[in-house]
Each structure stands twice: as C-alpha cells, then as structure tokens.
Amino acid sequence: MQAAPTPWLFLLPGLAACVVFSLYPFLNTVALAFTDARTISPGGFTGLDNFARMADDPRFWLALRNGTLYVIGVVPPLVLLPLLLALLVRDKGPGIGFFRTAFYTPVIASAVVVGLIWTWLLDSRGLVNGTLQALGVLSRPIPFLTDEWLLLASAMAVTIWKGLGYYMIIYLATLGRVPQELHEAAQVDGAGAVRRFLVVTLPAMRTTMTLIAALSAVSAFRVFTEIFILSGDTAGPGGRDITLVMLIREVSSGLDGHVGYGAALSLVLFGLTLGLLLSVLRLQAGRKGPR
Amino acid sequence: MSTTATRRAATSPAGSAPPPRRRVARRRLGRRTRVALRYGLLVLIMAISIGPFLWQLSTALKGIGEDIYASPPRFLPDDPTLGNFVRVGEVLPVWGYVWNSVRVALATVVLNVVGASLAGYALARLRFRGRKAALAVFVLALLVPGEAIMVALFLMMRSVSLNDSLVAVVLPGMVGALNVLLMYNAFLAQAAQIDEAAMIDGANAWQRFTLVALPSVKGTIAVVAIFAFMGAWDDFLWPLIVLSDPANYTLTIGLNYLKGTFVGDQRLIAAGTVIAVAPLILLFLTLQRYFFRGVNEGAIKG
Numbered sequence: 143m144q145a146a147p148t149p150w151l152f153l154l155p156g157l158a159a160c161v162v163f164s165l166y167p168f169l170n171t172v173a174l175a176f177t178d179a180r181t182i183s184p185g186g187f188t189g190l191d192n193f194a195r196m197a198d199d200p201r202f203w204l205a206l207r208n209g210t211l212y213v214i215g216v217v218p219p220l221v222l223l224p225l226l227l228a229l230l231v232r233d234k235g236p237g238i239g240f241f242r243t244a245f246y247t248p249v250i251a252s253a254v255v256v257g258l259i260w261t262w263l264l265d266s267r268g269l270v271n272g273t274l275q276a277l278g279v280l281s282r283p284i285p286f287l288t289d290e291w292l293l294l295a296s297a298m299a300v301t302i303w304k305g306l307g308y309y310m311i312i313y314l315a316t317l318g319r320v321p322q323e324l325h326e327a328a329q330v331d332g333a334g335a336v337r338r339f340l341v342v343t344l345p346a347m348r349t350t351m352t353l354i355a356a357l358s359a360v361s362a363f364r365v366f367t368e369i370f371i372l373s374g375d376t377a378g379p380g381g382r383d384i385t386l387v388m389l390i391r392e393v394s395s396g397l398d399g400h401v402g403y404g405a406a407l408s409l410v411l412f413g414l415t416l417g418l419l420l421s422v423l424r425l426q427a428g429r430k431g432p433r
Numbered sequence: 434m435s436t437t438a439t440r441r442a443a444t445s446p447a448g449s450a451p452p453p454r455r456r457v458a459r460r461r462l463g464r465r466t467r468v469a470l471r472y473g474l475l476v477l478i479m480a481i482s483i484g485p486f487l488w489q490l491s492t493a494l495k496g497i498g499e500d501i502y503a504s505p506p507r508f509l510p511d512d513p514t515l516g517n518f519v520r521v522g523e524v525l526p527v528w529g530y531v532w533n534s535v536r537v538a539l540a541t542v543v544l545n546v547v548g549a550s551l552a553g554y555a556l557a558r559l560r561f562r563g564r565k566a567a568l569a570v571f572v573l574a575l576l577v578p579g580e581a582i583m584v585a586l587f588l589m590m591r592s593v594s595l596n597d598s599l600v601a602v603v604l605p606g607m608v609g610a611l612n613v614l615l616m617y618n619a620f621l622a623q624a625a626q627i628d629e630a631a632m633i634d635g636a637n638a639w640q641r642f643t644l645v646a647l648p649s650v651k652g653t654i655a656v657v658a659i660f661a662f663m664g665a666w667d668d669f670l671w672p673l674i675v676l677s678d679p680a681n682y683t684l685t686i687g688l689n690y691l692k693g694t695f696v697g698d699q700r701l702i703a704a705g706t707v708i709a710v711a712p713l714i715l716l717f718l719t720l721q722r723y724f725f726r727g728v729n730e731g732a733i734k735g
Binding site for chain 2: 148149150153154159160161163164167168170171174181231237241242246247248251252258260262267269272273277303360366371374375386390394395401404405408411415416419
C-alpha cells in the first residue's frame with residue numbers, strides 16, 4: 143500500500159488540467175446555455191429560449207445539414223480505405239517503411255497547411271483544373287471552391303485525404319494481432335487472397351472498424367478548418383457551407399457576442415457527438431450480443 | 434506437418450475446400466504480377482499523399498518571373514530560388530510566428546510528457562483509494578470535445594486576464610486526457626514482478642517510476658510527444674479564438690492572415706506553408722521508428 147499523499151502528487155498535474163480546462167468549462171457551458179449572456183455581460187436565466195432561437199435559425203439547420211452530409215460522405219471511405227492501405231503496407235518488404243511514412247505525411251501537416259495546399263490545387267487556375275484543361279478534358283474550370291456543393295465535397299475529400307494515414311496506423315496495430323494460424327489454415331483450404339480477407343481479416347477487424355466509424359463520425363461533426371480555409375472564412379457562397387463549430391465561433395465572438403446562444407449550440411454539438419459515439423458503440427455491442 | 438491437418442479440420446467449414454492444386458498453381462504464376470501490382474498501387478497512393486506537398490514546394494521555389502499558372506502546369510521550377518522564403522519574412526513577421534509556435538509546442542510537449550506519465554503511472558502501478566474515480570475523471574474529460582467548451586474557455590481566460598497570451602494557448606492542452614490513458618496502458622503492460630523486486634530493494638514510488646518504469650515505455654512517450662507537438666503546432670481554432678494581437682500569432686494563424694493579405698501571390702503562401710510543415714516532417718522522420726513501435730506498444734493492450 144502506498145503512503146497516502148504520494149499517488150495524488152503523481153496525479154495532481156493531470157487531474158488539475160482535466161478538471162480546470164475540461165470538466166469545469168463544460169459545466170460552465172451547460173450553465174451559460176440557459177442564459178442570454180453576452181461577451182460583456184453575464185446575462186440572466188432565460189430557460190430554453192436559446193434552444194427555441196435555434197429552431198428558428200436557418201443557419202443552425204444549414205450547419206446541421208452540412209454536418210450530417212459530412213458524416214455520410216466521410217465515414218464510409220475513412221473506415222474502408224485505410225484498411226486497404228494497412229493491408230498494402232502490413233508485410234515488410236523493400237521500402238515499406240518509406241511508404242508508411244509517406245502515407246502518414248498528410249496527418250502530420252496542420253489542417254491550415256493542408257487547406258492552403260488544396261486551395262491552391264483546386265483553384266480555378268490551380269493544378270487540377272490546369273491539368274484537366276491542358277488535357278482538353280475541360281473547357282471551363284470546375285468551380286471547386288465557389289459552388290455550394292462542390293466546396294462541401296472538396297472539403298470532404300480533403301478531410302478524407304488527411305485522415306487516411308491516421309486510421310491506417312490504427313488498423314496496422316490491430317492487424318498485427320490477427321492470429322497468423324487462421325490465415326495459414328484458410329490458405330491450406332485453398333482460400334484466395336480476397337476470400338481470406340473476407341473470412342479471416344474482416345471479422346477480426348470488426349471492433350476496430352466500429353471504433354474508426356465512431357471516431358471519424360464524431361470528428362465529422364466538428365469540422366471547421368477545412369471549410370474555413372477552402373472558403374476563405376466565408377463558409378461558402380452565401381454562408382451555405384457553415385458548420386456548427388463555425389456558427390458557434392461566429393455568434394460568440396466579437397465585443398458583444400451572444401455567448402449564451404453559443405454555449406447552447408456547443409451543448410447541441412456535444413449531444414450530437416456523444417449520441418453518435420454511443421449509437422455506433424451500441425451497434426457494435428448488438429452485433430456481438432447473440433454469440 | 435501433422436498440425437496442419439488438425440488445424441484445417443478445426444477451422445474449415447464443411448464443404449468449403451476447393452481443389453487445392455489448381456489454386457496453388459495460379460498463385461505461383463501470379464506472384465510476380467502481384468508484387469508489381471502491389472508496388473504499383475503503393476507508388477500511386479504515395480503520389481496522391483505527398484504529391485500535393487511537392488507541388489506546394491515547387492510553387493514556393495518558383496521565381497517572380499516564372500508563370501505559376503502555365504498551361505500545361507510545369508512541375509519543376511525553371512530557375513529555383515529561395516527568394517520567396519526571404520520575401521515572406523519581409524512582408525510578415527513569419528519568423529516571429531515560428532518562434533511563438535516553437536515555444537507553445539515545446540511547452541505543450543514537456544507538460545504532456547511529464548503530466549501524462551506521472552498520472553498514468555499512478556493509475557496503473559500504485560494502489561490507493563480513489564483510483565477508479567481518478568480514472569473516471571480522465572475518461573470523462575476525453576468525452577468533452579474542445580470545440581464544445583471553447584466559449585467557456587475563452588470567458589475563463591478573459592476573467593483571469595490571460596486571453597491574447599501564449600500561456601492561454603498552452604493551458605487547455607497542457608495534459609491531454611488521451612495521453613494520460615495512453616501512458617496508463619503502457620505502464621499497465623509492465624510485469625508486476627519487476628516493480629515488486631524494486632519495492633523489496635527499498636525503492637520508493639518516485640524511484641520505481643524514474644528508474645524502472647519510465648525507461649521501458651519510451652515508445653509510448655515518443656507517441657505522446659509527437660501527438661502533443663503536432664497538436665500544438667497544428668492547432669488553429671483555439672489560437673484563432675484566444676489571440677488577437679498579431680505579435681502573439683502562432684504560425685497557423687499567421688498563415689491564415691497571409692492568405693487574406695496576399696491572395697495575389699501564391700508563391701508567398703506556398704513558402705509560408707513549407708515553413709510550417711517542414712519542421713514537423715523532419716521531427717517525424719527522426720522519431721518515426723519510435724513512433725511506429727510505440728503505436729504497437731499501446732495497441733497490444735488496447
């Protein structure tokens with residue numbers, strides 16, 4: 143048994159940080175969400191007014207729509223493609239370490255840098271349009287960054303491109319744990335590579351796939367930087383590509399920001415991410431249940 | 434050999450065994466093609482993942498006289514120059530932003546490595562009342578997304594007059610809950626006997642932590658350090674909210690500002706992004722061996 147204070151001394155910095163900069167601000171957010179607080183005044187209790195205001199706020203519904211589309215557009219590729227990447231770089235071979243590092247590079251770069259790089263690539267005079275036009279495929283440039291839907295799709299593509307390497311690493315770590323005997327047995331049975339993937343690898347990856355679905359879905363609802371940079375802080379034409387985080391920042395900033403309303407929106411964001419997380423995890427539990 | 438038969442009998446569902454000989458023959462024939470296919474795919478994906486960075490680097494190296502909108506686009510600069518890196522420093526205090534980012538990132542790394550290893554060790558290796566409750570605090574903190582508390586954090590920083598300072602940029606990320614749990618996992622994996630032996634030798638908790646436990650979790654420490662550095666160096670939203678004086682800008686905020694000011698000159702933006710990403714790539718290349726090892730260290734238990 144430990145002398146009483148020692149463990150708590152070890153825990154002090156970490157616990158203090160999490161309580162002061164995470165849990166306490168969260169409780170504050172909850173409290174603020176039911177007030178009409180402004181940046182300059184604490185405001186008073188207004189009950190559910192902020193949530194009623196949300197229902198009438200067209201930008202809130204736009205943000206919700208964009209977040210939902212983001213989840214739908216980003217999660218399936220981020221669950222499947224990194225698994226294929228991981229399979230490609232799993233077996234050691236000449237240069238594999240180099241390829242792993244190369245695939246991980248987009249993860250390292252900041253979302254701002256990545257956004258700026260892709261702004262340049264997708265610009266009407268950028269590499270993508272320039273190449274396609276030089277090849278004669280296009281007569282006019284594709285407005286990747288100025289069309290409501292194309293901007294959203296471009297941001298999704300950037301998110302996927304940046305996320306592949308990260309989830310690849312998670313898969314790699316799990317792939318190492320698939321019992322090699324199962325593979326050998328299937329091979330002896332004459333199962334080809336595709337069949338071995340479906341019968342041996344995929345079932346063993348199920349938990350990891352669920353985890354990645356949950357992680358990528360949650361981060362899809364929190365998207366900010368990609369759209370912010372690609373659109374040049376305008377949230378797309380007419381602000382129609384706004385996301386929840388962009389909206390929170392917008393309503394709460396400035397000398398007289400509506401921080402109460404911002405906090406209420408934050409609470410919705412929290413509810414959405416937690417709800418998504420729990421439902422994906424429950425899906426997994428349900429799948430396991432009958433066995 | 435005899436085990437193969439039992440294994441096969443144990444794992445093969447009835448009726449799913451095709452004629453093995455033909456399959457084997459086909460596999461042998463296809464071997465070279467398969468390797469070629471695999472490397473072809475690897476190179477293609479590599480081009481997709483690092484091509485955009487190279488295009489950015491190429492733009493940053495193109496001189497003022499060169500048409501960066503040439504059609505068809507030209508990859509290699511005609512007359513490569515470092516002039517854009519000098520010019521971007523003239524129009525914006527980029528090197529000051531770099532210095533701010535370096536300080537923020539180093540402070541974040543030190544605080545996270547120290548705080549997370551200490552807490553992770555206590556949770557995994559020390560027995561005391563309240564351990565489960567402490568663990569629960571970290572898990573709960575993990576569930577709160579930073580974006581959902583940024584308004585409250587901003588008000589908090591303002592109430593203690595810290596907003597618009599680099600300290601305010603560092604504080605919220607000083608000990609990430611995820612890092613604590615990563616270290617917890619790593620310490621949990623250590624053999625209890627070594628700890629017990631050290632205890633019998635009279636080592637106290639601090640000695641066991643620094644002399645016995647820490648040296649064997651270097652991989653996970655590298656992962657925590659890299660994640661902390663990347664997180665701080667790459668962060669955009671929180672500094673954007675909390676910083677307003679350009680003298681305090683970190684590099685990401687400065688880059689966004691650069692874009693707004695000089696939309697006309699793509700070369701300068703490109704130079705700025707190269708300055709922002711190059712140190713990280715170098716850092717990662719230096720530590721990548723530990724990183725990939727550390728990822729596995731943590732995963733075995735995860």
